[in-house]
Amino acid sequence: MGDFDFVYITQTVGDGLLFGSTYALIGIGFTLIFGAMGKLNMTYAAASLGGAYVGLAAFTFVNAPALVVFLVSALASGIVGFIAYLTCFRFIPIHNHLAALMASIGGLFFIDEIVIHTTDGSPLTFPAMFEDVMFELGPLGIRGDLLFVFAVCIAATAGLLFVLYRSRLGLATRAVSQQDVAARLCGIDVHRTNAVTFVLAGLLGGIAGAMTAAAVGVLSPLITIPLTVKGLIVTVIGGLGSIPGAIVAGLMVGALENVFLYFRGVNERDMYVLLLLFVFLVFRPHGIFGSAISRD
Numbered sequence: 001m002g003d004f005d006f007v008y009i010t011q012t013v014g015d016g017l018l019f020g021s022t023y024a025l026i027g028i029g030f031t032l033i034f035g036a037m038g039k040l041n042m043t044y045a046a047a048s049l050g051g052a053y054v055g056l057a058a059f060t061f062v063n064a065p066a067l068v069v070f071l072v073s074a075l076a077s078g079i080v081g082f083i084a085y086l087t088c089f090r091f092i093p094i095h096n097h098l099a100a101l102m103a104s105i106g107g108l109f110f111i112d113e114i115v116i117h118t119t120d121g122s123p124l125t126f127p128a129m130f131e132d133v134m135f136e137l138g139p140l141g142i143r144g145d146l147l148f149v150f151a152v153c154i155a156a157t158a159g160l161l162f163v164l165y166r167s168r169l170g171l172a173t174r175a176v177s178q179q180d181v182a183a184r185l186c187g188i189d190v191h192r193t194n195a196v197t198f199v200l201a202g203l204l205g206g207i208a209g210a211m212t213a214a215a216v217g218v219l220s221p222l223i224t225i226p227l228t229v230k231g232l233i234v235t236v237i238g239g240l241g242s243i244p245g246a247i248v249a250g251l252m253v254g255a256l257e258n259v260f261l262y263f264r265g266v267n268e269r270d271m272y273v274l275l276l277l278f279v280f281l282v283f284r285p286h287g288i289f290g291s292a293i294s295r296d
Contacts, residue, residue, distance in 0.1 A: 020254015021153035025208035027234030027246035048205030051077025074206035081202025239287030
């Protein structure tokens with residue numbers, strides 16, 4: 001258990017906020033798909049890390065620069081997201097939520113098994129940027145790699161919001177999420193819109209997966225399930241379907257996770273994060289910015 005030190009606690013919270021931007025991106029991806037289809041895509045985090053593995057392969061075999069690695073990771077994750085839509089959602093009746101959920105859980109473990117067999121389950125070193133850079137702010141230090149992760153995640157989020165609220169694609173996506181029947185009557189191809197939404201979420205997830213690996217320094221199949229759980233926690237705490245909620249919840253979970261790590265150690269850290277989810281489910285089940293849920 002750590003002792004209370006104001007400077008160190010502030011440093012811990014700051015690092016957590018910076019790293020929490022990756023959780024926010026994962027939460028946004030879950031939220032984007034849930035908002036469009038009213039379904040949870042459980043393959044999302046696995047697809048994100050799968051894209052990061054493809055980016056790492058580009059680094060390993062052709063010695064690609066780190067920025068190219070991140071770009072390849074995003075593109076590969078977008079492709080995996082499209083495949084996940086075709087295999088787990090496209091041909092399942094839209095109102096059969098359980099079948100789609102179970103199919104996506106199967107997709108999660110399928111992608112995870114591919115990664116495990118390809119890498120023999122061994123953790124691999126992932127390239128990081130600015131890992132040796134440290135900015136001093138009085139008694140506090142800001143890690144250059146975490147600052148880079150935060151900046152990239154903010155830029156990706158801003159790009160997504162621009163697409164959603166300033167483009168025809170965003171208009172179609174929001175129309176389908178609000179009323180898919182009316183969207184069909186207006187001539188919107190619902191399946192095409194949903195597929196593009198999965199690709200967009202995949203691009204975002206690929207960035208999040210690469211940023212997570214870059215911040216941690218390694219890429220391992222063991223990250224898949226924890227990242228899926230954290231993404232779902234962020235989605236629920238922020239409010240299902242709320243992108244601002246996912247952003248706030250991601251930063252909050254990242255900060256509190258680091259605080260729990262400092263005071264209680266790595267063995268109890270995730271336990272307290274899950275306890276935080278339980279508190280929200282009991283006292284604010286619709287999340288921070290979500291719509292009120294009836295208990296009837």
